[in-house]
Structure formats: C-alpha cells, structure tokens
Amino acid sequence: MTVGKDLREAVQTPGPWTTLYTDGTSDEPQAVEEAREERTLRQLADAGAPAADLDAIREIVRDRTGAADPSTLFVLVRDGEVAVREQLAGRRHGPEVFAHDPLPVVVPLLRHRGTMLRYLVVETARDGADVRLETAGHGGVETAESVEGRTDSLPKVQAGGWSQPRWQRHSEEIWKQTQSEVAEVVERLTRQASPAFIALAGDVRARQLLRDQLSPDSSALVVEVDANTRADGADDGALVHAIESALDSTIQREMATAIDASHAEDGRLRADGVEAVVASLQQAQVAQLFIDARLLEAPTGDATDTLSALDAEPWVAHSTDAIEGASEIARLPLAEALARAALLTDAQVRIIEEDYEADESVREERDPRPPFALLRW
Structure with a gap:
C-alpha cells in the first residue's frame, strides 16, 4: 500500500x-x-x-x-x-x-x-484482447489498452477439402501472433505496476496461446477464469467473482507471509507489545506494523490507552519527559499514535481483521491483541 x-x-x-x-x-x-x-x-x-x-x-x-x-x-x-x-x-x-x-x-x-491491491484484467480472444489495470477500492480503470489482431484467418472448423489443414495452420499462426502482441502489453504493465495477480478470461484457445507467451514470473500471477467474457452477450459474473476471490486470497496470503517472517529466526525481527513497538518505531526499525482491528474499538479513558504524538523525531513516545528536541502535539489513542509514527518512518500499517466469516457468526469475546511489528533489522 x-x-x-x-x-x-x-x-x-x-x-x-x-x-x-x-x-x-x-x-x-x-x-x-x-x-x-x-x-x-x-x-x-x-x-x-x-x-x-x-x-x-x-x-x-x-x-x-x-x-x-x-x-x-x-x-x-x-x-x-x-x-x-x-x-x-x-x-x-x-x-x-x-x-x-x-x-x-x-x-x-x-x-x-489495506484491501486496495492493484491487478490486471485480461479478456482475450483469437482476434485481439482488452487489458486493463485496476485498483480494488478505487472503482475505476487506471490504464486500458486493446490489441487488435489480424482478421485474415478462417475458423478452425471448415467444410472440408484439401486446403483445410493449410488454413488451420495459417489461422493458428495468426492467433499465436496476436497473443504474442497481447503478451507484450501484459509484460509491460506487469513490470510497471507490479500487480498482485492477473485475471485472465476469454476464449479457451486464446488463453492457452497467451499463457504460452508469458514469462514464468507473469504466468505465476495468472488467475484463470473459465469464461469467454468477450463473446457477445457474455456475463462477466464469473470474472467479478474470480477477482474478488483472488483479492481475498492475496490479502490473506500476504498477511500470513509477513506474520511468518516476524516469527523467523526465533523472533529476532519481531517487536511484541506497545513498549517494544514504540521503541522500534523510535529507531525507525519497523518495516510492517500490525494492529488488531479490535484495538480501534477500544475505549481511551486514561493515559495508559494513549501515547504522545511528537512534532519531530522520534514522532511517538510514552511521555515527553526524556525526549529532547521534540514537543508533544497531542495524546492520541494507541492505534492512531502508532500508525502515525509508522507513516512518518515509511513503515507499512496492516490491520488484522476479525477471522469469523459470516455476519451472523458469534463473535468471540476477547480483549484486543497487543500490537506487534516486523522489523527491518
């Protein structure tokens, strides 16, 4: 983000x-x-x-x-x-x-x-493709490009005759050339935008030819959608569902990977609890800050629930008694104070959402889990 x-x-x-x-x-x-x-x-x-x-x-x-x-x-x-x-x-x-x-x-x-990931959508056919770069949560298209292939090919199914195999080979070569051009667009946008995934829909044979043209790195990002969304009257419901599922999976995977990294090497790169996280933020050590969503709901009734937001480095403190060269702007709730210091030290802020799946599920009664951080060193 x-x-x-x-x-x-x-x-x-x-x-x-x-x-x-x-x-x-x-x-x-x-x-x-x-x-x-x-x-x-x-x-x-x-x-x-x-x-x-x-x-x-x-x-x-x-x-x-x-x-x-x-x-x-x-x-x-x-x-x-x-x-x-x-x-x-x-x-x-x-x-x-x-x-x-x-x-x-x-x-x-x-x-x-935290849910606003960038992704590519590729809707391809034998005669061309539409490629667009989108960001979840922005509701618009950042970049859109179309590839128009040659049309001097015949459908693969012909009435027969001695020339049919030749026309089939001719058509296949043109389709392959078209998908090569599509692949160039996909590779360029992937290098420029680093999308979280590539949603690929369209004609079955065109999808196969396109995947053959993609680099291993780009191919690994592909989420294939078994729907020809470029056909006349096609429903894009399968594509929308695939994108939503890919977004959820990517967010969960990235969160799990970051948390696993914080546990590596016996937790050497992990700061646990408010005291340790504040100390790490003051040293600009934090790469990713993790905050339980329930901490955002916690009451802020006394000073133990707040931290001092400073007008200069180290940006956050329990109090200003031992901080030279910085003055307190305000006392902020824990989540706000920690997130502010993270932003000012180029750390990523991740909110850990509830893990119950359905709205009607019984919510576990518990206190907010303490914040923790994945450190740079």
Whole structure:
C-alpha cells in the first residue's frame, strides 16, 4: 500500500484538522441523501469543525459524480483547505469518524486502503484482447489498452477439402501472433505496476496461446477464469467473482507471509507489545506494523490507552519527559499514535481483521491483541 505524500504531510503538520470518514454516494432518494449530508455537517460542527472547514466539506459531500455505489468518503481539511480527499469503492471498514482534533485521524483510511491491491484484467480472444489495470477500492480503470489482431484467418472448423489443414495452420499462426502482441502489453504493465495477480478470461484457445507467451514470473500471477467474457452477450459474473476471490486470497496470503517472517529466526525481527513497538518505531526499525482491528474499538479513558504524538523525531513516545528536541502535539489513542509514527518512518500499517466469516457468526469475546511489528533489522 502506497501512503502518498499528502497523507504523510498531513500527519506531520499540527492542526487543528477536521476528519471525515463516512458513507459515500448511494442510490437513495435525493431527500434522504440531503438529510444525510446535513447530519454529517451537523456532527462535524458538534465536534468543533469551523465554518471554513464545513464549507469545504459541504461541497465534497454534495458532489456525487464518478463514485461507485456503494462507496466510502475520507476527507482531511485544515483551515478550509482540503489536504486529502479519497472516494473509495466499497462499504466502510469500521465506524464513521466526525472529528476536529490537533492531528488527523488516519487509521480508518489505512484500514480501507489495506484491501486496495492493484491487478490486471485480461479478456482475450483469437482476434485481439482488452487489458486493463485496476485498483480494488478505487472503482475505476487506471490504464486500458486493446490489441487488435489480424482478421485474415478462417475458423478452425471448415467444410472440408484439401486446403483445410493449410488454413488451420495459417489461422493458428495468426492467433499465436496476436497473443504474442497481447503478451507484450501484459509484460509491460506487469513490470510497471507490479500487480498482485492477473485475471485472465476469454476464449479457451486464446488463453492457452497467451499463457504460452508469458514469462514464468507473469504466468505465476495468472488467475484463470473459465469464461469467454468477450463473446457477445457474455456475463462477466464469473470474472467479478474470480477477482474478488483472488483479492481475498492475496490479502490473506500476504498477511500470513509477513506474520511468518516476524516469527523467523526465533523472533529476532519481531517487536511484541506497545513498549517494544514504540521503541522500534523510535529507531525507525519497523518495516510492517500490525494492529488488531479490535484495538480501534477500544475505549481511551486514561493515559495508559494513549501515547504522545511528537512534532519531530522520534514522532511517538510514552511521555515527553526524556525526549529532547521534540514537543508533544497531542495524546492520541494507541492505534492512531502508532500508525502515525509508522507513516512518518515509511513503515507499512496492516490491520488484522476479525477471522469469523459470516455476519451472523458469534463473535468471540476477547480483549484486543497487543500490537506487534516486523522489523527491518
């Protein structure tokens, strides 16, 4: 997950900041949408947001163009200027946020971004292909390219005759040449974008020829979909389902791989618990920070539930008593303070979601698990 310069600058800059994390556009009647917009602005006002921030946010929540349904909206505003605005495809990952604080609230955005993987979609046929680069959660296509192959070939099934084998070979060579051109596009986009996987759909023979042309590294990323989505009237349901399954599998696999790495070498590259994680963040040792989703729900009733967010390195501390050259901006909830320090030291933030599968499943009663980190050294 790429954090982005705007978000990094926001968490480094003292506010006050107005943070909004809420549902985006929907297909509700206009009256319902307008009532929800007014509720949003009222809750931000109750949180202390000034008029300039409210005016900026009012324009954003009323802009319904180009957003998927359902969608989620995240906005950071300071002194009436919008610093971060993200319209995210899909439902919220956690509760709404209406805040006006010395520092922005960023964990909800990081949690949502944790599912935003890039992937390639290739829909191929014997006469060409459509290739597009997408990012889950953005609801749009980043890059789209089409390959148009030669059309001077005949179908493989002919009426017969002495020339049929020759035409079959001719057609096969043209199809192979077309898939070679498609492979060049796929290889180039794979090098440029490093997609998590390549969803491959289309004509059976075209898929076979394309896979033969791909490099071993690219071929290993292929998730093949047994559906000819380029045919007239074709249903893309199988492709959508395959992409969703691949996204879930990739996220789970990446999380498991990172956690396994933290246990390697008898845990030499692992920091466990708040004390150890804070010490590692202060040394910029953390490569990946892991936070239990339940920690985001934990109450923050006293100082033991918060950490000091600093205006300079080392960015986070239990207190400022022994920190020279840095002053406290605010005391933040554990998850926010740790995530902020991670962003400012180029560490990746991973939220460990609940592992029960169905909404109606009984949720295990337990306390949040302590944060831990995979270290760089």
